Amino acid sequence: MQVTPPDPNAGIPHQSPLEQVMHGSWPVVAIFLLILAMGTLGALIALLKTLQIWRMRAELHQFERESFNANESGDLFEIARKHAGSPGGRVVLAIAKRGGSVGILEAVAKRAIVAEQQRASSLMSMLGSVAAAAPFVGLLGTVYGIMEAFIKIGQEKSASLPVVAPAIGEALITTLFGLFAAIPALVTYNLIGRWVENLVSELEAASGAWVTIVADSDRVSAHGAAPRGAHGEGRTESQRPQYPQQY
Numbered sequence: 001m002q003v004t005p006p007d008p009n010a011g012i013p014h015q016s017p018l019e020q021v022m023h024g025s026w027p028v029v030a031i032f033l034l035i036l037a038m039g040t041l042g043a044l045i046a047l048l049k050t051l052q053i054w055r056m057r058a059e060l061h062q063f064e065r066e067s068f069n070a071n072e073s074g075d076l077f078e079i080a081r082k083h084a085g086s087p088g089g090r091v092v093l094a095i096a097k098r099g100g101s102v103g104i105l106e107a108v109a110k111r112a113i114v115a116e117q118q119r120a121s122s123l124m125s126m127l128g129s130v131a132a133a134a135p136f137v138g139l140l141g142t143v144y145g146i147m148e149a150f151i152k153i154g155q156e157k158s159a160s161l162p163v164v165a166p167a168i169g170e171a172l173i174t175t176l177f178g179l180f181a182a183i184p185a186l187v188t189y190n191l192i193g194r195w196v197e198n199l200v201s202e203l204e205a206a207s208g209a210w211v212t213i214v215a216d217s218d219r220v221s222a223h224g225a226a227p228r229g230a231h232g233e234g235r236t237e238s239q240r241p242q243y244p245q246q247y
Contacts, residue, residue, distance in 0.1 A: 025144075025148060025170070027141075027144050028141055028144060028145060028170045028171075028174060031137060031138075031140055031141040031144070031174050032141065032173075032174055032177060034137055035134060035137050035138060035141075035174065035177045035178050035181050036177070036181075038130050038133065038134050038137065038181050039130075039134065039177075039180065039181030039184075039185075041126070041130060042127055042130035042131070042134075042181060042184065042185035042188075043184065043185075045123050045126060045127045045130075046127060046184070046185065046188035046189075046192065048123070049123060049124070049127070049188075049192045050188075050192065052120070053120060053192060053195045053196065053199065056086075056087050056116075056119075056120060056199060057195075057198075057199055057202075059083065059085065059086035059087065059088075059089075060086055060087045060088045060199070060202060060203065060206075062083065062086065063079065063080075063083045063086040063087075063088035063089050064088060064206055066079050066082075066083070067079045067080075067088070067092075067210075070213065071213065072213070072217050073096075073213055073214045073217035073218070074217070076092055076210060076213050076214065077092065077093075077096050079092075080092035080093050080096065081093070087116045087119075087199070087203055088203065088206060088210075090112060090115075090116065091109055091112040091113060091116065091203060091207055091210065092210050094108055094109065094111070094112035095108055095109055095112070095210060095211065095214055096214075099218055101215070102211060102212075102215045105211045105214055105215055106207075106208075106211050109207040109210065109211055110204075110207075112207075113200060113203045113204060113207060116199075116200070116203060117196065117199075117200050120196045120199055120200075121196055124189065124192065124193065124196075127185055127188065127189045127192070128185075128189050130181065130182070130185040131182050131185035131186035131189050132182075133182075134178045134179075134181040134182035134185065135175075135178045135179055135182045136178075137174075137178055138174045138175040138176070138177060138178020138179065138181075138182075139175060139178065140174075141170070141171060141173075141174025141175065141178070142171040142172065142174060142175045143171070144171065145167045145168055145169075145170045145171020145172070145174070146167070146168065146171055148167040148170075148171075149164040149167035149168050149171075152164065152167060
């Protein structure tokens with residue numbers, strides 16, 4: 001008669017990685033919840049920044065299309081007032097508040113572009129922190145799990161698998177979830193950073209034409225030879241429409 005050896009795993013309930021962590025020691029659970037919060041925060045920031053950059057680029061392209069045929073500062077300022085929420089509109093409105101030479105107008109435009117870059121880059125440092133810190137938080141759970149495994153070995157006077165496996169399993173799972181939180185955050189951080197750079201490059205390229213239009217209109221106005229248009233072309237510096245600078 002053949003005797004079947006007993007199954008060493010008999011009676012041991014199967015648990016998923018998430019269940020194993022949630023039934024683990026409280027430091028491991030706390031570390032897991034922290035990683036979960038960091039991952040959720042990173043995903044939310046990535047979504048909000050993606051929508052923001054897409055909206056800013058769409059508004060900039062719309063403003064560029066409407067201002068493409070503007071040859072006078074009056075026409076350009078009127079279009080900028082219409083698109084005051086556009087990055088391009090805000091840059092032109094900043095130029096409208098300050099007259100002077102081409103160099104001065106370029107400096108004003110550059111400062112307005114810096115403000116747009118800061119607006120587009122908001123919350124990016126927090127997203128980068130999630131990408132950088134999440135793996136180390138998971139590693140903290142790993143270190144604690146290994147320490148707990150050694151403590152159990154000393155208490156049980158045995159290094160058998162049932163003694164050390166639960167603690168080591170918890171340790172590896174926290175590292176896994178830390179990577180799950182960090183990798184998407186890192187990818188989106190680099191991608192959104194590239195979008196911000198493209199947006200700033202487009203603003204810098206377009207601002208040269210805007211500065212030239214305003215400087216030429218001011219120069220013509222100074223010589224009293226500017227044509228009179230429906231939007232007030234040919235006005236002197238003091239007569240030029242003054243719109244509030246919006247950042």
